[in-house]
Amino acid sequence: MTEAVTADVYPLSPRNQVKRRHDRGFYDHATVHGLLDASMLCHVSYVIDGQPYCTPTFFWREGSRLYWHGSSASRMLRNQSEGQRVCLTVAHLDSLVLARCGFNHSADYRAVMAFGTAYLVTDPVEKERALVAMVDRFFPDRTASLRQSTAQEIKATSVVAMEIEQASAKIRSKGVADDDEDYELPVYAERIPVRTVLGRPEPCPRLLDGVERPASLSGYSEGRLLEDALRDAHFAHYAGG
Template structure:
């Protein structure tokens, strides 16, 4: 899985440029598709940065990946979407916090994490077929096969939903996973140090209290079970919807 930075300029890696090259801690940088995509697919929530009149905005939103394309959506009236329809530059970031790291000096306090920054130009999906497919994926990428069981979308609902897409032009993943890492001489000191794991997990699903009699939870939601890591459920769902792609 690990692709060293020096091997990254291969066909299955995102191209390196000053924009996406991990500047510090080169040992934490990855550019291969497998690593970048795996981290993206483990998340539903991203943060999208864009600029309006010189002011940067950072909006949390839901997104999904199809090949090397990222999609997100929102109301056609939203500020973010109104400003991402003219080919604006954006940066879409995903971060997983894996632990808090308490070291023997302040400087070595840290955290284990996995993050991806993806750069590209956003465009409004106006092609009717691409939009229709995206609106299905918006649900089914997270909850495989669910759209077929739902009340169909109305023309008004489709109109009210904008879908934005971005081809990933550059991307980098940055991963720290080493836990406590103190200076050699500090290990001789009588100071407590530890790693505190952090996990994002699913709780017990709460059926809508207004379900009609006899309506049961579909087996296709099996990936979303109490106590499971959210990222595992999301990866399974991506795999099921895109057949591993």
């Protein structure tokens, strides 16, 4: 998929403009897409009959379009199939910040809010491609080695897509930031880095003899940052798209 060709920055309006601390706001595709591609879990917010909901789900990006999936019986997917306006968010927690007063306690983070109108993917070709990407975007080329999904399994799975109309990223990376006079106080302060790190793979105990871990999973190795593995997988599947 190609990126939006009109500009490399998402249009700005009161809907997506960062209201507080404008210096932390970013609207360029590179920043927004980079943070999206470093995650597989998002939260999708929407309103049904005046009641707000927020649903966590796996998602992936193709160009300026986002996809997510779930059970065909899902209330979220049933309502979003009719052109529901939604806000999709991701967040990366980078550190806990302990300052010299409660007001300045904080966290370093990177977050994205993406706005658009969700629609149910009904075109058979797009849905088939999306169901492959649902696996291969995270684990490149894996679908080709799997049992083919049955017609019932495909029917039971719905895919929703959303073209990103507007988006913004917000980033805090300053660590401890006390008032100047507070640095003279005998109060301990620190920044505690937070990382999501992959553990040692645990092969299924019912593997058949001779079945080895494929080389395509080498990016998911013990001690590696999850976000690095996800970015590399995205690049491998979409060739940098």
